[in-house]
Amino acid sequence: MKHIAVYAVTLVLLVLAESHVSMAVTCSPVQLAPCASAISTSxxxxxxxxxxLTQQKPCLCQYIKNPSLRNYVTSxxxxxxxxxxxxxxxxC
Incomplete structure (x- = not known):
């Protein structure tokens, strides 16, 4: 029974650690390169x-506030x- 509790706690900690790691986003407009043709040609x-685009969503305000990137997000x-x-x- 004790082993099951340890296993359960370990599993919960792994899930929490994984979700925390997935929240960290590196803001890089280059990551949006796969959208370039869709944006430029409709x-x-x-x-x-x-x-x-979903991954970079936390960065969109930063891009909007940058005059050289604004149109890439708001056009x-x-x-x-x-x-x-x-x-x-x-x-923003």
């Missing part, structure tokens, strides 16, 4: 684009891509 975004095509990918563009 073509449908790829799964890779949506995945990267009409960028908003369309975000909408298709179900990523809300934040109000």
């Amino acid at each position: 073509s449908p975004p790829s799964k890779a684009c949506c995945r990267k 009409p095509n960028a908003k369309k891509v975000a909408r298709i990918c179900r990523v809300a563009i934040p109000k």
